[in-house]
Amino acid sequence: MEKLNLPDITTRIREGTSGKHEIFDEIRKKFVRLTPEEWVRQHFLHYMTGHLGFPASLIVVEAAIKYNQLVKRFDILAYRADGKPCMVVECKAPAVEITQAVFDQVAMYNMTLLVDYMVVTNGLTHYACRIDHEKRTYAFIQETPTYDLVKL
Secondary structure (H helix, E strand, O other), X not given: OOOOOXXXXXXXXXXXXXXXXXXXXXXXXXXXXXXXXXXXXXXXXXXXXXXXXXXXXXXXXOOEEEEOOEEEEOOEEEEOOOOOEEEEEEEOOOOOOOOHHHHHHHHHHHHHHOOOEEEEEOOOOEEEEEEEOOOOEEEEEOOOOOXXXXXX
C-alpha cells in the first residue's frame, strides 16, 4: 500500500478467506477488506487515537445515518464524553482527488450530525473545517483538531 502523509502505523494484515487482504480495525474489533480507502481510514483512526488524543471508545466507524429518506454511511464520527457528536471524517483513497463534491458529501452528513468539525482526507492531503451553526458559516483551519479542542 501507498505511503501516506500520516504517521506510520503498526497493524495486523492477513489474507482473508476470499483471497483478498484484510486489515484489523481496532475500533470495530474485526478484520475488514484492505482497500486503498480502508488504508487511509485505518491510518487516520490511528492518528486520531495516537496523536490527537481521541478516546477509541468515543469513535464510530462506517455507521449509517438517515438523510431525507436516504441511508448514508459516514467513515468516522467522534463523540464528546457527553454523547454529542463533535467531528466527522470522510476518507478517500489516495488516488481520489478531494473536490467540492467530496465536501458536499460530508456537508450533507453534517445536516443530520451537526458536528462542529469536518475533516476530509485522502491520506495525502487533509482539510479541516470549523462549523459555526449559529452563523451558518464555516472556516478552514490549519490543523486537524485535537480531542481537547473538539470536546469543548
